[in-house]
Amino acid sequence: MSDAAHGLTTGAVARHLGVSPTTLRSWDQRYGIGPAVRAGGRHRRWTAADVAVLDEMCRLTASGVPPAEAARAARSGGTDPGTVPAAAARPARPEPVSGLPAADVRRGLSRAAVRLDGPALDSLLRGVVAEHGPVTAWEEVMVPTLHAVGRKWESSGDRYVEVEHLLSWHVSTALRLVTPAGRGSVPTAPPVVLACVPAEQHTLPLEALAAGLAERGLPTRMFGAAVPAEALDAAVRRLGPAAVVLWSQARSTANHALARHVAGRSFGVKGARTHPRVLLAGPGWAGRAVESGMLRPGSLREALEVLARCYAEPSADRGLTGSSGAPPRRPPRSSPR
Helix, strand or coil, X not given: CCCHHHCECHHHHHHHHCCCHHHHHHHHHHHCCCCCEEECCCEEEECHHHHHHHHHXXXXXXXXXXXXXXXXXXXXXXXXXXXXXXXXXXXXXXXXXXXXXXXXXXXXXXXXXHCCCHHHHHHHHHHHHHHXXXXXHHHHHHHHHHHHHHHHHHCCCCCCHHHHHHHHXXXXXXXXXXXXXXXXXXXXXXXXXXXXXXXXXXXXXXXXXXXXXXXXXCCXXXXXXXXXXXXXXXXXXXXXXXXXXXXXXXXXXXXXXXXXXXXHCCECCCCXXXXXXXXXXXXXXXXXXXXXXXXXXXXXXXXXXXXXXXXHCXXXXXXXXXXXXCCCCCCXXXXXX
């Protein structure tokens, strides 16, 4: 970045931390978080010790600690739990985000991702899921942050691929940690099968759906990315699911023949055989009419409502079509990379 013997420039430190040079100058002026040495009396040069203080300042503010309090803790050597205010100590439990606007949480996540600060990402994401639930956390925090990081990657010549991968991993981890509620509410109910169509690698939206279903106490079986058609058929045959959700991110992966095959698969005892409800989830299914026996939900919440009705209605075939005999055709929302 610059000659380490003379310290780092403000621009180099800003890139390292994932903040703007203006923010660094503001912290110096307001809170005294500045370089110990200034080259030529004016130009800032940051030593390793200076950067360590800034790293701690960023970690604390990303966790929701007010800047003035974070600056005091960082200057006093805040890595020692005995010298850090209780709100500023590295949390053993999810960091509380109560009262913080969603924009502030997203900003903290973005900065932590750019710094490759896994512990801060984990703490912030678990905190927002614990406080607001997985659906709100997904819609208001996770998706906008993933989109923002994706745009940064696309506009910077692929310089931030590692940032997007790290953030995606921690989002996935936070969603998978959602504990199923009401485990005894539908003890013998058939599950919802969640699967990406063959060649589709984007799983995060399905993981958000799985977390939302877990929050409602509804059983699921997640099969993940790029499920082979034969494996999906075997899973449906063996599980006899209430519904099958097929995710397609791009039209190139949308497999309509496979969807028709799954919708036509029957199971159960003779004289009472039934079919799974098939949900075509993701933007890849857009542009074609939805066939009989299928639905294309327009959002995560709509998908959750449709799936919840599978367990409230006496017949798994009920509610597949509207009064006109055609299912709703609301266009799907865009989803993260």
